[in-house]
Amino acid sequence: MDASLLVIVVVFTALAFDFTNGFHDTANSMATSIATGALKPRTAVAISAVLNLVGALLSVEVAKTISGGVVDDARITPAVVFGGLVGAIVWNLVTWYAGLPSSSSHALFGGLIGATWISSGADAVHFAKVLDKVVVPAVVAPLVAGVVALLATYLTYRLSRRTSERVKDRGFKVGQIASAALMSLAHGTNDAQKTMGIITLTLITAGTLAPGSAPPLWVVLSAAVAIALGTYLGGWRITHTLGKGLTTIEAPQGFAAQTSAATVIMASSHLGFALSTTHVASGGIMGSGLGRQVDGVRWGVAGRMALAWVFTLPAAGLVGALAGKVASLGTVGVVAVALVGVAVSVVVWLLSRREPVRPEHVVDEIAAQAQTREVAA
Amino acid sequence: MTVDWSALGVVSGVSLAVVLGLVVLFATGLRAWSARESGGSVAAATALAVGCFGACAALVLFGIHLIVAR
Numbered sequence: 001m002d003a004s005l006l007v008i009v010v011v012f013t014a015l016a017f018d019f020t021n022g023f024h025d026t027a028n029s030m031a032t033s034i035a036t037g038a039l040k041p042r043t044a045v046a047i048s049a050v051l052n053l054v055g056a057l058l059s060v061e062v063a064k065t066i067s068g069g070v071v072d073d074a075r076i077t078p079a080v081v082f083g084g085l086v087g088a089i090v091w092n093l094v095t096w097y098a099g100l101p102s103s104s105s106h107a108l109f110g111g112l113i114g115a116t117w118i119s120s121g122a123d124a125v126h127f128a129k130v131l132d133k134v135v136v137p138a139v140v141a142p143l144v145a146g147v148v149a150l151l152a153t154y155l156t157y158r159l160s161r162r163t164s165e166r167v168k169d170r171g172f173k174v175g176q177i178a179s180a181a182l183m184s185l186a187h188g189t190n191d192a193q194k195t196m197g198i199i200t201l202t203l204i205t206a207g208t209l210a211p212g213s214a215p216p217l218w219v220v221l222s223a224a225v226a227i228a229l230g231t232y233l234g235g236w237r238i239t240h241t242l243g244k245g246l247t248t249i250e251a252p253q254g255f256a257a258q259t260s261a262a263t264v265i266m267a268s269s270h271l272g273f274a275l276s277t278t279h280v281a282s283g284g285i286m287g288s289g290l291g292r293q294v295d296g297v298r299w300g301v302a303g304r305m306a307l308a309w310v311f312t313l314p315a316a317g318l319v320g321a322l323a324g325k326v327a328s329l330g331t332v333g334v335v336a337v338a339l340v341g342v343a344v345s346v347v348v349w350l351l352s353r354r355e356p357v358r359p360e361h362v363v364d365e366i367a368a369q370a371q372t373r374e375v376a377a
Numbered sequence: 378m379t380v381d382w383s384a385l386g387v388v389s390g391v392s393l394a395v396v397l398g399l400v401v402l403f404a405t406g407l408r409a410w411s412a413r414e415s416g417g418s419v420a421a422a423t424a425l426a427v428g429c430f431g432a433c434a435a436l437v438l439f440g441i442h443l444i445v446a447r
Binding site: 058059128131132136137140141144145147148149151152155156159160162163164166167168171172175178182185189255256259260263264266267268269270271273 | 379380381384385387388389391392393395396397399400401403404405406407408410411414415437440441443444445
């Protein structure tokens with residue numbers, strides 16, 4: 001296949017991935033605000049989309065981590081990157097359909113590493129860099145967010161004991177909206193970067209850019225727009241799990257949880273750690289659940305989520321390896337991978353249409369739960 | 378295989394300090410705001426509340442400035 005045509009295909013696939021990432025992750029920034037009634041779902045999603053766009057333009061550190069050294073750019077071709085991307089997209093769509101907040105980022109790394117490994121050998125993957133910039137932060141950041149959120153929640157409740165109920169209710173809802181906005185901004189600084197990194201990597205492997213280049217402006221802009229569009233159109237299904245399934249959230253708690261997660265993500269983005277924003281957000285929510293009351297986390301749900309996290313990297317790696325192998329066989333391989341990717345996307349979309357979860361349903365669900373609690377009390 | 382623990386330490390330390398600072402400021406601001414209604418000096422309570430909220434906003438903007446400036 002003509003190299004430049006393949007590069008164009010990879011660029012569009014990467015932007016599609018970025019779109020699904022926004023789609024997938026709206027929940028992280030807005031779930032708690034929607035759950036506590038601080039924002040209406042549609043408003044929440046619109047704010048989140050705009051701030052994702054802005055966040056994506058703020059920093060390129062994470063993009064440089066990906067384009068500059070996770071894999072050996074001299075030993076892979078755009079076809080391999082394409083295979084890895086398709087692997088990541090397939091995994092993302094399937095977990096989205098299942099309502100699991102797995103990590104788009106880990107799906108991307110898994111796909112890229114798997115595809116590189118199988119087509120160019122294990123030593124084409126820079127495992128030291130992967131460990132330093134991806135794996136260790138993946139474990140540490142959610143824990144940090146959890147501990148910080150725990151302390152922040154405890155302090156928040158402690159300090160507002162003598163605040164009147166009316167002020168507390170309105171005040172923390174406003175605070176929560178601000179923290180949700182920060183979270184969206186943080187998401188843009190970390191997740192849109194991953195697409196920029198992938199496109200830059202592709203341009204480097206195709207010889208268009210010199211190794212070690214920063215992402216060109218058009219790459220930054222298109223990735224920012226793609227994630228914002230995805231955010232705007234996405235995410236009701238996962239908002240469902242994250243908002244109420246994990247732990248029951250009050251406004252002061254949501255405020256503490258999100259401020260913690262957003263701060264950890266932005267500090268990490270600044271140092272080039274390619275985090276999973278999903279994991280950090282979940283860590284924050286769990287920590288704040290514990291900070292409010294010791295039995296404030298539903299460990300069963302949390303355990304299932306952690307399991308999905310652990311599986312994401314290897315599972316997307318396997319899919320990526322398979323797709324990367326086939327794509328590197330030549331034009332026929334690339335076309336075959338593309339067709340399979342499109343087919344899976346269409347099937348998942350059709351399945352999800354059979355039982356659509358719309359914003360109205362998310363709100364109804366919460367109202368119903370509130371009623372159930374009143375009945376129980 | 379080297380892991381840059383010091384960078385991770387910086388992320389943890391900065392996050393902890395910033396978040397706890399924000400939370401304390403915001404909660405104190407709300408506490409002062411609600412004190413306006415329960416008697417005492419309204420002007421002092423308002424000034425404290427506004428000061429706290431202003432400090433929150435300044436902290437956030439300074440953080441974003443640090444990220445953009447690099």
